[in-house]
Amino acid sequence: MYLQTDSRMMKFKLHWQILIALGCAVIAGYLSGKDAAVFGITLFAVYSFIGTLFLNALKMIIVPLVVSSIITGIAGIGGGQGLGRIGAKTVSYYMVTSLFAILVGLLFVNLLSPGIIDGQPAYEVLGLDETYAAQVTAKVEGRGVSDIAGVFLSMVPSNIVSAAANGQMLGLIFFSILFGFFMTRIGEPYAESQYNFWQGIYEVMMKITDWVMKFAPLGIFGLVAKVVADIDPDEIGGLARSLGLFFISVVLALAVHVLVTLPLMLRFIARVSPIRHYQAMAPAMLTAFSTASSAATLPLTMECVEKNAGVSNRTSSFVLPLGATINMDGTALYECVAAMFIAQAYGIELTLTTQFTVVLVALLTSIGVAAVPAASLVAISIILATIGLPAEAIGMILAVDRILDMFRTSVNVFSDSCGAVVIGKLEGEKDILRSNFSRA
Numbered sequence: 001m002y003l004q005t006d007s008r009m010m011k012f013k014l015h016w017q018i019l020i021a022l023g024c025a026v027i028a029g030y031l032s033g034k035d036a037a038v039f040g041i042t043l044f045a046v047y048s049f050i051g052t053l054f055l056n057a058l059k060m061i062i063v064p065l066v067v068s069s070i071i072t073g074i075a076g077i078g079g080g081q082g083l084g085r086i087g088a089k090t091v092s093y094y095m096v097t098s099l100f101a102i103l104v105g106l107l108f109v110n111l112l113s114p115g116i117i118d119g120q121p122a123y124e125v126l127g128l129d130e131t132y133a134a135q136v137t138a139k140v141e142g143r144g145v146s147d148i149a150g151v152f153l154s155m156v157p158s159n160i161v162s163a164a165a166n167g168q169m170l171g172l173i174f175f176s177i178l179f180g181f182f183m184t185r186i187g188e189p190y191a192e193s194q195y196n197f198w199q200g201i202y203e204v205m206m207k208i209t210d211w212v213m214k215f216a217p218l219g220i221f222g223l224v225a226k227v228v229a230d231i232d233p234d235e236i237g238g239l240a241r242s243l244g245l246f247f248i249s250v251v252l253a254l255a256v257h258v259l260v261t262l263p264l265m266l267r268f269i270a271r272v273s274p275i276r277h278y279q280a281m282a283p284a285m286l287t288a289f290s291t292a293s294s295a296a297t298l299p300l301t302m303e304c305v306e307k308n309a310g311v312s313n314r315t316s317s318f319v320l321p322l323g324a325t326i327n328m329d330g331t332a333l334y335e336c337v338a339a340m341f342i343a344q345a346y347g348i349e350l351t352l353t354t355q356f357t358v359v360l361v362a363l364l365t366s367i368g369v370a371a372v373p374a375a376s377l378v379a380i381s382i383i384l385a386t387i388g389l390p391a392e393a394i395g396m397i398l399a400v401d402r403i404l405d406m407f408r409t410s411v412n413v414f415s416d417s418c419g420a421v422v423i424g425k426l427e428g429e430k431d432i433l434r435s436n437f438s439r440a
Helices: 012-032 042-078 085-112 131-140 146-155 160-165 170-182 190-215 216-229 231-268 274-291 293-310 313-326 329-345 352-368 374-384 390-396 398-426
Strands: none
Touching: 012 042, 012 216, 012 398, 042 170, 042 190, 042 216, 042 374, 042 390, 085 231, 085 313, 085 329, 085 352, 085 398, 160 170, 160 329, 170 190, 190 216, 190 329, 216 398, 231 274, 231 398, 274 293, 274 352, 293 313, 293 398, 313 398, 329 352, 329 374, 329 390, 329 398, 352 374, 374 390, 390 398
8 A cells, every 4th residue: 555655665775776686686697697598688698788888877977077076176175265274284184094094905905815816816706707807917917117107197188188088087187176276266257157167067967977876776786697697606605705805805994094093193183082082973973884975974973073072163164074075085995995806806916006006096086086976986997997907897896885885984984073173173172072072
């Protein structure tokens, strides 16, 4: 009866749809294998078509979405006091903590090597074609320390249209940052019209992204079912081991960042008690974990930071919304580990240059696509393309992506709150995390 009177009750939230799609994909891929066919068309080909279509849709939105989000974000900061004292401190804090998070992730993925099984690359276990894996390896091999200069040269493209067409994201991001900054340095009528123009593009791209993400369960079904269908049943144990190590690598790196790196900054820069701050932020962190959305948690984050931690509204109202947009420590860490895991699975021994590129692009994309639904999928595809790996390999990590999304969102929110405390202390606020503010 309820099904007839209220169609809203039939709807599941997106994360439940994705979890259901993952379960169905595993079952369908396992039962069909590579040879099952309907009307002469193999189900494996159908899975491949659906997955590729979804990935193409993600790739389609990358350039206009990243460009418009960065330009409007930078212009918004530069238009007022954001480029003053508080703005400089806030952006510096966010860049430093994101870099620390990425380096911690890089350390753990190199130590645990989740893409290596019994000393061998996991491409066979993960359903990657051996010939294709060899082609990818050949494409990435041969990059040395001398190529670091090329990384910086690619940040200043000779033709921005060509860079956009060829997916040269470093150059595109750098151009967008410059454009957004200097947009605030022109006359008011022109600056306002430019800002409205790019803000309009951003709003449209967010609508398109929302629309594409409605098909995420179907696209993820195709990607995962293809991977499972291509796996030898005897190798399922190896697959679980590899994904398990990947999961552990991410969780351990996130734990080090949230339990060591950020508390050290609270203790030695803000000179406050990390334990009290954990107590103050517990409601926001639990909400972030359950919703996997920094933006949705923002009102509660501001309440905890102001009422429980004692940070002034002047500081929190500037630092926290900006952090929810550009500060994604957990996401940046995850992007780095995921790209390294996929490279290991292809049997690629990444050089210093390539790992430096991963770090740099993870840092930039964590800013550029932070507020985008399924930001990690967009960002990881950018990183993979930058270092010469196929975006299709994202299908390997989707089975554990949802639960890891919950963990990294909690880290994102906690880092934002630490930023508010650090900036508030540097601004001379005296009442932060005093006993009368903390609900211990």
